[in-house]
Amino acid sequence: MSAFASIADPTTRSVALFREAGRVITHPRCTNCHPPDDKPRQGMDQRVHVPTVSGGPDGHGTAGLPCSTCHQATNSPTTGETVASIPGNPKWALAPVKMAWIGKSLGQICEQIRSPSRNGGKNLAEIQKHMAEDVLVGWGWNPGPGLEPVPGTQKAFGELIQAWIATGAHCPKP
Numbered sequence: 001m002s003a004f005a006s007i008a009d010p011t012t013r014s015v016a017l018f019r020e021a022g023r024v025i026t027h028p029r030c031t032n033c034h035p036p037d038d039k040p041r042q043g044m045d046q047r048v049h050v051p052t053v054s055g056g057p058d059g060h061g062t063a064g065l066p067c068s069t070c071h072q073a074t075n076s077p078t079t080g081e082t083v084a085s086i087p088g089n090p091k092w093a094l095a096p097v098k099m100a101w102i103g104k105s106l107g108q109i110c111e112q113i114r115s116p117s118r119n120g121g122k123n124l125a126e127i128q129k130h131m132a133e134d135v136l137v138g139w140g141w142n143p144g145p146g147l148e149p150v151p152g153t154q155k156a157f158g159e160l161i162q163a164w165i166a167t168g169a170h171c172p173k174p
């Protein structure tokens with residue numbers, strides 16, 4: 001956080017803090033589950049999920065093909081020629097379309113995250129808690145063999161979001 005202390009103007013500092021947090025937020029490990037069309041993506045190239053699945057009414061998939069058919073409570077390493085795994089987490093589900101991040105600028109994502117009408121009714125303290133403590137968000141740092149984790153630690157990410165809020169939760173220009 002000390003790198004940001006030298007930015008005297010709080011608004012500029014706040015935007016810089018969010019840009020740093022954006023290295024996590026815009027990473028495919030996060031955005032693959034925040035698509036605009038109810039269809040998850042896979043890998044660093046964000047190809048459409050094979051087989052084609054939809055989040056459905058509650059994000060857990062459709063009746064015929066729930067996510068839990070394949071995604072267990074923990075990551076399951078697969079055997080094969082390359083190191084890989086099927087991601088797993090107790091809360092595995094697709095984010096609703098109103099929380100879509102793919103195809104949006106960091107400024108647009110920022111506006112969305114701080115807006116209770118689009119973030120699931122969360123105030124800023126609840127957003128901070130979600131980023132810092134939610135187990136599904138935490139999967140990003142522990143995605144299993146064959147998948148690149150998001151940068152840093154969830155603790156440091158929580159502190160960045162805290163500092164962003166403390167400086168007024170300002171967003172980059174859309």
Ligand code: HEC
Pocket residue numbers: 024025029030031033034059092093094095096099112113114118119120127130131136137138139140141150
């Ligand atoms: C397996 C899919 C999945 C992954 C991976 C995932 N999310 Fe989400 N995310 C969801 C779902 C489902 C919701 C809505 C339910 C909820 O709020 O818990 C959500 C909601 C959110 C919200 C609150 C609403 C909003 O968009 O403002 C934030 C913030 C968030 N996620 C951050 C992250 C971050 C940061 C990462 C990566 C480190 C991440 N998510 C990775 C599925 C995912």
Ligand code: HEC
Pocket residue numbers: 028029030032033040041042043044049050051053054055056059060061062065066067068069070071084085086087092093094147
């Ligand atoms: C028929 C099995 C199956 C079903 C059903 C399924 N998945 Fe997957 N999913 C997989 C496999 C296998 C992988 C790993 C593929 C790989 O790494 O190449 C995967 C990978 C993913 C990834 C990529 C993670 C990353 O960052 O690369 C996301 C996101 C995902 N699934 C979300 C979902 C969601 C959400 C649902 C339910 C709506 C779902 N999946 C349903 C088999 C399935």
